[in-house]
Structures are given as structure tokens and as C-alpha cells.
Amino acid sequence: MSLLQQLGDAVISGSLKVVDLTHTLDPDFPVLVLPPEFGQCQPFRIEEVSRYDERGPAWYWRNFSCNEHTGTHFDAPVHWVTGKDVPNGSVDTIDPNGFVRPACVLDFSKEALADADFVLKEEHIKAWEKEHGDIPAGSWVLFRTDWSQRGPTEYLNLKEDGAHSPGPDASAIRYMVETRDVVGFGVETIGTDAGQGGHFDPPYPAHSLLHGAGKYGLQCLRNLDQLPPQGAVVIATPLKIKAGSGSPLRVVALVEGK
Ligand code: MN
Numbered sequence: 001m002s003l004l005q006q007l008g009d010a011v012i013s014g015s016l017k018v019v020d021l022t023h024t025l026d027p028d029f030p031v032l033v034l035p036p037e038f039g040q041c042q043p044f045r046i047e048e049v050s051r052y053d054e055r056g057p058a059w060y061w062r063n064f065s066c067n068e069h070t071g072t073h074f075d076a077p078v079h080w081v082t083g084k085d086v087p088n089g090s091v092d093t094i095d096p097n098g099f100v101r102p103a104c105v106l107d108f109s110k111e112a113l114a115d116a117d118f119v120l121k122e123e124h125i126k127a128w129e130k131e132h133g134d135i136p137a138g139s140w141v142l143f144r145t146d147w148s149q150r151g152p153t154e155y156l157n158l159k160e161d162g163a164h165s166p167g168p169d170a171s172a173i174r175y176m177v178e179t180r181d182v183v184g185f186g187v188e189t190i191g192t193d194a195g196q197g198g199h200f201d202p203p204y205p206a207h208s209l210l211h212g213a214g215k216y217g218l219q220c221l222r223n224l225d226q227l228p229p230q231g232a233v234v235i236a237t238p239l240k241i242k243a244g245s246g247s248p249l250r251v252v253a254l255v256e257g258k
Contacts, residue, residue, distance in 0.1 A: 018252050018254060022221075042070075068244055072248065074218060078090045096237070100233065103139060108144065121171050173205050182215065184215045192218075
């Protein structure tokens, strides 16, 4: 049997499990809040066009609108000024080869529970690799914090001085990009950077360094607790929005059953 026949059979039989890493798009799902001097993104909005009624007797459909960075979503290199000149850096031009990649899941949920401002550093990744093996080139690094299990208020965790949520520093991102050549970095929180990442050096190191190097981001993931440290394959295909900086998307992972 060919490799793809085996894959198809394994999905149909359930020996390969498909895990949904996506939140439901809903007007109540929190969106990133920026300081008031900046433009703000809109939440997901929906309006009914018809629902088997006088507006359309046999059909149901709706209009929706949202920011490109709403709900579970993909960040393309052009999202950040450092990535503005990356070739094929918008969602419509990215090489689709990068949409299907293995994933390494780094579980720092205990640390994030103890400290909402937990900072992932190079030393943490190296310690993880000692236990689980090196991060293969071209794979996703997914940062498990169990942040997806929080309610909307605790999810943003806004205080007077801004948001408080875990994220990486520059050493962690440089290690992933320069030493491991990952395809991107995915998180359960609303941004790939920590809530206080604007105060890091450089500011917003994940956005700045990942996108400058042509790497991708995934945000607002869930169910990372259902993935093994290594061995899952993630399928993450953003909408093909012309010159898009990102897009909401359905993210699934293939996981070998027991
Ligand atoms: Mn984003």
C-alpha cells in the first residue's frame, strides 16, 4: 500500500485520531485589546440573511465579518513590519507546504498556572529537548499553557498595566528560528507574545523575530493537552485572503491512537 493509502485508511479506521485545536468563532470570543492610541480590531460579527423564511424560504445563510486576527488564527510574516518584505509572506502567497507539518508540544501549563507572566526561555526549550528529543527542522513548536481553559476575563487577564499572559523571550525565539529552523510558533493565548511582551527586548520578540525570519504564528489554540510531546502532525490552512496578514482557520492535528 502506498503511504497515502495507509494514511487514508488510518484516518477512516480511527487508528489516526483527528484532534480539533480550534475555538468556535463566536461574537463573545475575546479579541486583542491594544493601547487606545492604536487602531483596534473588531470581534467576530454575524447577521442572518435568511432562515427558511420570507427572506429565503428554503435556505439558511448568514453574513459574517471579523478582523484577520480573530479567534483561532494564523499570523503571516507580513503581519509584522519586520516581515513586510519577506517573499510570499501573506496568507495568499505562502507556500502551502508549510500548512502540513509535525508539531512539538512543550508543556509549561504548571509554570503558567503558578505565574501568569511565565517567560519561556532558551534554557526551558533545551531542557525539554533533553527529555523529548530535538525539535525537528520545519516543525511547529506549540506552547502548552492550558490558557484555553480560562473564561473570557481570565483569558485576556487585563490589569491596569496591560495584559498578563505567558510568552517567550528573544532567547527562546532565536533558538527556535536560528538553531532549529521551525516553521512557526503556536500558542493558546491571544498572541504569540507574552501579555507584557511590549516591554521585552526587542519589544514583541515573537512577532518581531519570527515574522522577520519568514516564520508563522498560530494563536488561540486549544486541546494541546491531547497531543503528545512529539509525533503529531498539524494541518493549519489559513483562508486565501488577498495580501492577508493572517486569518481565522480550522486547525486540526493527526495523532496516533493507542
Ligand atoms: Mn495574530
